[in-house]
Amino acid sequence: LPTSYHPGITSHPLHELLPGEIVWRMREGLRQFDHKWRGFAGASAQLIGCETRTSSPVRIPRDPATLEHPGLEGLYPCGEGAGYAGGIVSAALDGRRCAEAMARQMFR
Missing domain, CATH: 1.10.45 (Vanillyl-alcohol Oxidase; Chain A, domain 4)
Incomplete structure (x- = not known):
């Protein structure tokens, strides 16, 4: 087809x-x-x-509350490459969560 x-x-x-x-x-x-x-x-x-959840064999650490890396201020690991998503939709949603977390940090 x-x-x-x-x-x-x-x-x-x-x-x-x-x-x-x-x-x-x-x-x-x-x-x-x-x-x-x-x-x-x-x-x-x-x-x-x-799509599978197997594309990233590693997970970059991040604080569950702030979504920021615990040892690198201003770094927000997110999406498939960081080990927090398994496809395009979940990566987009995780990216949105991280963007919202960054905005909260910037405007508090």
């Missing part, structure tokens, strides 16, 4: 790439989405890529 993703995609059956339990859970999740939003997982739907 054509896609807006550039430089293009190559289709491959997920059940040949991932363990059966994961494929089953993905199928079930798509069924549930389609039940709530009819057509979400219809015949023309495409699933492109997978």
